[in-house]
Amino acid sequence: MREITLSQAVNEALAEEMRRDPTVFILGEDVAEAGTPFKVLSGLVEEFGTTRVIDTPISEPGFVGMAVGAAMTGARPVVDLMFGDFIYLVMDQLCNQAAKQHYMSGGKLTVPMVLRTNLGATRRSAAQHSQSLQALVAHIPGLKVALPSSAYEAKGLMKTAIRDNNPVVIFEDKLMYQDKAPVPEEEYLIPFGVANVKREGRDITLIATSSMVQVAEKAAVILAQEGIEAEVIDPRTIVPLDEKTLLDSVRKTSRAIVIDEGHQSYGVTAEIASRLNEKAFYHLDAPVLRMGAMDVPVPFSPALEDLTVPTPEAVAENARKLCSGELIHAA
Amino acid sequence: MAKPKTNTEDYLRMYRQMVRIRTFEDNANQLYLSAKMPGLTHMYSGEEAVAVGICEALTDDDRITSTHRGHGHCVAKGAEFKAMFCELLGKAEGYCRGKGGSMHIADQSHGNLGANAIVGGSMGIATGSALRAKLQGKDDVTVCFFGDGATAQGLWYEVMNMAALWNLPVIYACENNGYSEYTKTEEIAAGSIMARAEAFGIESHQVDGQDVLAVNELTQKLVARARKGEGPFFMELMTYRYHGHHVGDINREYYRSKDEEKDWKENRDPIIRFRAFLVSEGIASEEEIEAMNAEIEKDAAEAVAYAEKAPYPPAEEVDMHVYAD
Ligand SMILES: Cc1ncc(C[n+]2csc(CCOP(=O)(O)OP(=O)(O)O)c2C)c(N)n1
């Protein structure tokens, strides 16, 4: 199969959906000629023109609000939010407006929009350009949240997001834009709420999202050398969440670590861990561990920043402890 | 050039500060190009007269808020090279102990409340600082620096309204360098930017941001009036950034022509213009100016060398400063 970058995969998904559905359009800062700072959208304005690939001023609440309105009245906007950290600026439009229209109208209004943005630290971009804020939006009923972990997922999930009749937030890992993965030429969609078992194993389940899937896979390689067989699962969407696949795995392995790049406290890892505790308690041989980003603003200095995110070594170390029984009575 | 003043020392300091900014940026760019600087940074080169003209009209008690393009503001408000380069390299002796980096560089000892990586993110902070001055009966003034692109942020209109209602001692200084990232200002700003401030009853001025004396004279007047409770004010400073949006923005002809860049650099450079003025007015000789330039270059080179060798913060600092004691 051919290999393309995550950036190309997103670009292809958007181009295909824009060809298929004339109501799909893109709205955001420097999306047209510049094709975004990450160059993900390069070439789209040439094909679709400036009426469908629209450059906006730096007015995030304004253009996200406009996307909500356009979506409520018959369009399918894809909003480009240059950095995930700017989600804070658009929270009202996203959480009070987009997320609630369908419910408040008794099911009469829909908001079929996509907000595509990014996450991820270790780019030396400091505290306001490095956050992974998926937990914030996952907390709000009415929003769906997708976290692609490779080019393959990025394309399939984006196409599904655009066709979904709900507001969907997609976070891409900005360090992965140039990473290649096999992506079929033929059209495909990845349904929401279907996890992907990336690697099978009997001893421990590593549930990882987005950027952390690679970390978990590397940890699994380390562990395999020591005779510990880790199963690696990528939920792909955290809302909706494929509980069944996660629970089936944990019932088999009896141990789990949940890894996500958002802050650990009150985060995605906490939610998934507590669902496993609630629904697989009698199958567990050890407490489910959470591994998120350290609960600090992301520091600029490389010497500090690298300490704040889970690494394959740290995941392997925790897995070892869980498997040896060391953490059964963890303090 | 605006009318000369009598104080030659002020003039020489303004020249010196502009050259210090340009030299700082040249070194920072070099650090990026030689892969010694983590991350990206936004160069202030070309806009020196704005930061210097304004900050030379302020005291250390006066505050500024800065932007992602903030090295110029930081130098102009009195910061030292060593601690600045250390910050850019993420070292423990940096102004923010390496935690902030280029986009969050701050220097409280001279009233710089910090750079901000959120466009327009400091508009509330600056106006709040002015509110505090008024509530506490202090006569300090806060200058809020931001770009033309930032005028698209709704926050500005909210805080301008309150600043005008309450006569707050804040000066909104819009550095209009013609571009917001890779987009021309006229494509992102409808109508007139000045008229937006005027709509709130805020006295507004447009000034040549490449003329340090013009900027300085206007700022002195506005600061004096703001201290007496006649604020807020708005200044639109017409200027130009020489580099790309950030140091990695190298191939930029798709949005900005080389001829345009050349014209600004050769015909409107704030440092070249002011140097010619200093010489023609007999304030400094060519030799004195060359000596000053050389000294600044040496300072910068030493500071860079120092910062390169300086230690990173120790690991235990990673979760320090999340909460104040
Ligand atoms: C809220 C927000 N939106 C977008 C960005 C990305 N961004 C960084 S600088 C910039 C352009 C700013 O233009 P302007 O205000 O004119 O300042 P200049 O870079 O020209 O100095 C943009 C869009 C950001 N940092 N913050």
Ligand SMILES: [Mg+2]
């Ligand atoms: Mg600008």
